[in-house]
Amino acid sequence: MTNDRAASLLFLASGAYGLYFSVQLPMGTWNQPGPGIFPAVLSFLLLLSGAAWFIRGKGKQRAADEGGRRGAIAVAKNLATPLKIVGLTALFVLSFNLVGYLLAASLYLFILLLWVSRYGIAFSAVLAGAIGLASWIFFGKILAVPLPQGFLPF
Amino acid sequence: MRFFASILALALVAAGAPAIPAAAADYPAKPITLINPNAPGGGHDAVARAFASVAEKMLGQPVVVLNKAGASTMLGMTAVAQAAPDGYTLGVDSTTTTNALEWELANGRKPPLTRAELVPIGGLTVNVPIVVIPAGSPWKTMADMIADLKAKPGFYAFCSGGLYGGTHLPVEVLLQATGTKARHVPHKGGGPCLTAVVGGHVHFANQWPASSIPLAQGGKLRILAVQGDKRLKSIPDVPSMKELGIDAQWIQWLGISATKKTPAPILARVREVVKKVAEDDAFGKLLESQGAEARYLSGEEVARFIKAEADVVGKIYKVLLAEDKGKK
Amino acid sequence: MDVLNGLLNGFQTALSFQNLYLCFIGCLWGTMVGVLPGIGPLAGITLLIPATFGLSPTGAIIMLAGIYYGAMYGGSTTSVLMNVPGESASVVTCIDGYKMTLKGRGGAALFISAWGSWIGGTLSIVGLMLLAPTLANVAMKFGPPEMFAVLLVAFVLLGSLGSGSFFRTMPMVFLGLLIGTIGMDPLTGSMRFTHNVHELYDGIGLLPVAMGAMGIGEILFATEETLVKVIHKIKFRDLWPTRPELAASWGPIMRGSGIGFVIGLLPGSAHVLSSFVSYITEKRLAKRPEEFGTGRIEGVAGPETANNAASGSAMIPFLSLGIPTGPAPAVMMIALLIHGIQPGPMFITKHPDVFWGLIASMYIGNVMLIILNVPLVGIFVSMLRIPFRILFPVILLICLIGTYSVNTSSFELAILLGFGIPGYFARKIKYDIAPLILAMIIGPTMELSLRQALMRSDGSFLIFWESPITMTLIGASALLVLWNIYRALRPTAASWEKALEEGT
Structure with missing residues (x-):
């Protein structure tokens, strides 16, 4: 399966989802257009363009769309690092309302530097602490941006 | 690096570093968060910020306005209702919230909070279209x-x-x-x-x-x-x-509310401030410039307002929804 | 001359030491909030409102306006250097700006965008000064049918935005429009695709999607391979634009000023719309449109000029009628109200000192901004010398703070991350995500104005054929569609496939 086909499946799925839920909404009349009509038409067009793309995605190799025709294997390659980052970020978001911004952010930076960037423990800890504190002062205190607070005052 | 240092210095001047209170009574002992469930920039935001600026002088602690907009004020008010009942989280309550809650009920949906979860402390302004x-x-x-x-x-x-x-x-x-x-x-x-x-x-x-x-x-x-x-x-x-x-x-009113179970002494303290602000000259002028009127309403009066407007609004919604159904 | 007198008095006011200082603080603050992704002019102005209580009304509005137009200068920085749109108005700048950085021309892109911002900003003040009352009345003529016609043109143009083929872009556009319908329908109150999640009632925020799909996606992509090496080597002499680059950007800058000024009058997301119309115009006019998306200076110069020009004209309805067309002018209006000054039709005659002081300060402010921004280009570009493995956690953190600060909600962060993942895959298989984001912007207004127009006309489509404005615009979009079809059909049957491939 080519990348284009995989992408078109996503479009088809979104179109089907959109159509399924929008036909349940009132369509209204010409002088009182309802909430369903616009999303329903869009979902239909999305399905149509997705289908067209699915069929075309089968074609032979062409230079212009080289990226799209690379096999699915290339896309699945090198997923480890991005996966780590996404997971860590999710953990950070989940934890900062509990332990507060300063602690959560410093820890988040520390693990990123240690595990993803592969710096030494001491260097990572110092840098993470410094950036965490600096961002807390800059955003929270100087810019007065609301930062998440945990049970601690910072 | 010197450049950044000067940016910081200027920023500090511009932000006007908040005044540190000399002495504070039992309450408030730390900054108070005032959740405004409306997006920044509306008329409600101006009133909330004006209230905060006058109130923090009276309370001797910073009153920080936090915009938490969404679902026509329901998201912000839910945050108020779910806050710890210690008086450090207050909310900007208004007719808008009643309208939103009644709309959810009229449509048979479950709103994220009920009026019973909030206690009105006092009203600040009324506005007439x-x-x-x-x-x-x-x-x-x-x-x-x-x-x-x-x-x-x-x-x-x-x-x-x-x-x-x-x-x-x-x-x-x-x-x-x-x-x-x-x-x-x-x-x-x-x-x-x-x-x-x-x-x-x-x-x-x-x-x-x-x-x-x-x-x-x-x-x-x-x-x-x-x-x-x-x-x-x-x-x-x-x-x-x-x-x-x-x-x-x-009439569209606007006032301050807190989560229920907030201790009575704290409510009384805040109510006192709300009353003073509503009767403050500068605050009154600001409201007047916006065509509204600063008018202090006690918590009980606000509660009556809410009940009355919920009735009226609920009836309107029923009529409108019935008309909509008739069209289909 | 009235205008000349007013302006002279205005300069007298604006050149006082205090007002100069306030203007500078506003511009500096604006540049800063503009550079920081997520924290835009709106947050910047709101944060400083309490600080204006003690100032004179003229001083207050001078400072707040400085933040407003200053933020448009800063917005391009992260877009060009990191593919993170600093403001939603800079989404388009990412397309060619970031590619220029990858080629080592990031400094030039930033330099040109500061230069274009200055010209666009200054020209639009001239327009504001001379035409404010007239144009305000024209802006009032823009009802739902006219708004729909404008967006129809934008929609037809969207298909040709992506660097890939027309067919590859269209699903993205439809998906973006569909995402834009999420939330409460403003006309009937029905909930669409919300599944009882209250956070979705107001729809999905544009900025988390843009920053997630473009910024986070790019970071995830970049961490795959380039973690250990420095990604961009930049020599200091590469900071300046070359002669051909300067020459190529003249046209886009002049056109961008005009486009931005006109579109800035419209309500809603005027900044975003103006930058994107300018980009497409440049692409249409280019001799080799296929080179757009690979790092053309025209793709940076035009849009960045246009969004600055839009700041000037967006103040017209607010100053001369008291009707703000966007959230940031609305906050400025409140600041004036706090000082007991009512913006409205009588504002210019009743408070000439405030109006002309503001106009004069805007000329001064724009000069300050270009002086401020040129050295900043050097500083920001040299930040790219920091090893990427230190830089990327910091960029991530700034994106997260910026998104969180908009509404103090973790839900927006979930959206940021949620769109980062598809953004990453799209980047990997070379799909363009910008059309999706722009479709998200025009979609809701387009639907709203179409339905409002039909409600007003009682279901008759003739309402779109009543005013010269709609006639022209709808005619133009019809011609554009026909032109696309013609271009697709013109080649022989053998090259039919190829023509589709290259798109329009």
Whole structure:
């Protein structure tokens, strides 16, 4: 399966989802257009363009769309690092309302530097602490941006 | 590096580092968060910030306004309801919240919070909508308008700043009181709706005095009536609905609420501040410049307001939803 | 001359030491909030409102306006250097700006965008000064049918935005429009695709999607391979634009000023729309449109000029009628109200000192901004010398703070991350995500104005054929569609496939 086909499946799925839920909404009349009509038409067009793309995605190799025709294997390659980052970020978001911004952010930076960037423990800890504190002062205190607070005052 | 240091220094000057309180009583011992469930920039935001700036002087602790908009104020008020009952999280409560909750109930959905989860501390302001029409409209008085609305039910169009919002419901009250019908074209916000009136794209609208009065003075639109029981100081020659004998008054209040279970002494302390702010001269002037009125309402009065408006709004929603069903 | 007198008095006011200082603080603050992704002019102005309580009304509005137009200068920085749109108005700048950075021309892109911002900003003040009352009345003529017609043109143009083929872009556009319908329908109150999640009632925020799909996606992509090496080597002499680059950007800058000024008058997302119309115009006019998306200076110069020009004209409805067309002018209006000054039709005659002081300060402010921004280009570009493995956690953190600060909600962060993942895959298989984001912007207004127009006309489509404005615009979009079809059909049957491939 080519990348284009995989992408078109996503479009088809979104179109089907959109159509399924929008036909349940009132369509209204010409002088009182309802909430369903616009999303329903869009979902239909999305399905149509997705289908067209699915069929075309089968074609032979062409230079212009080289990226799209690379096999699915290339896309699945090198997923480890991005996966780590996404997971860590999710953990950070989940934890900062509990332990507060300063602690959560410093820890988040520390693990990123240690595990993803592969710096030494001491260097990572110092840098993470410094950036965490600096961002807390800059955003929270100087810019007065609301930062998440945990049970601690910072 | 020197460059960044100077940026920081300037930023500190500009931000006006918050004053550190010399001494504080038991409450408040730390900064208070005032959750404003409206997006920054609206009229409610101005009132909230003005309240905060006066209140922090009286309380001796910073009052930080936090905008938490979404789901027509329900998200922010849910955060208020779920906060710890220690008086350090207060919320800007208003008619808008009642409208949103009633709308959810009328549609058979479960709202994220109920009125019972909040305790009203006190009201700060009341605001009365006015009926505005394009400058070139043939209507000279409210009577002309009602006569025409009666002659052609459903022909004339009006706009609002949002469906079932603070500028839509007063029109429905007016229409139901006069037994007339008109077509509603909702807009996103008061600005676009005013544009539609000035540009003559709709026949009338009920809008807040703040933004409409200058336009009327500039001859861009005309004001037919004040939807309250008395005339407004800034437009003394415009009659009120009560004078005209139309039973269609509408009042939008704004006040401060907290989560229930907040200890009574703390509520009393905040209520005292709310009262003082509402009676403060500078605050009154600010409200007046926006065409609203600073008026202190006690917690019980607010509770009565809420109950009354919930009844009215609930009934309107039922009628409107039934009409919608009839069309399908 | 009235204008000349007013302006002279205005300069007298604006050149006082205090007002100069306030203007500078506003511009500096604006540049800063502009550079920081997520924290835009709106947050910047709101944060400083309490600080204006003690100032004179003229001083207050001078400072707040400085933040407003200053933020547009800063917005391009992160877009060009990191593919993170600093403001939603800079989404388009990412397309060619970031590619220029990858080629080592990031400094030039930033330099040109500062230069274009200055010209666009200054020209639009001239327009504001001379035409404010007239144009305000024209802006009032824009009802739902006119708004729909404008967006229809934008929609037809969207298909040709992506660097890939027309067919590859269209699903993205439809998906973006569909995402834009999520939330409460403003006309009936029905909930669409919300599944009882209250956070979705107001729809999905644009900024988390843009920053997630473009910024986070790019970071995830970049961490795959380039973690250990420095990604961009930049020599100091590469900071300046070359002669051909300067020459190529003249046209886009002049056109961008005009486009931005006109579109800035419209309500809603005028900044975003103006930058994107300018980009497409440049692409249409280019001799080799296929090179757009690979790092053309025209793709940076035009849009960045346009969004600055839009700041000037967006103040017209607010100053001369008291009707703000966007959230940032609305906050400025409140600041004036706090000082007891009513913006409205009588504002210019009643408070000439405030109006002309503001106008004069805007000329001064724009000069300050270009002086401020040129050295900043050097500083920001040299930040790219920091090893990427230190830089990327910091960029991530700033994106997260910026998104969180908009509404103090973790839900927006979930959206940021949620769109980062598809953004990453799209980047990997070379799909363009910008059309999706722009479709999200125009979609809701387009639907709203279409339905409002039909409600007003009682279901008759003739309402779109009543005013000269709509006639022209709808005619133009019809011609554009026909032109696309013609271009697709013109080649022989053998090259039919190829023509589709290259798109329009």
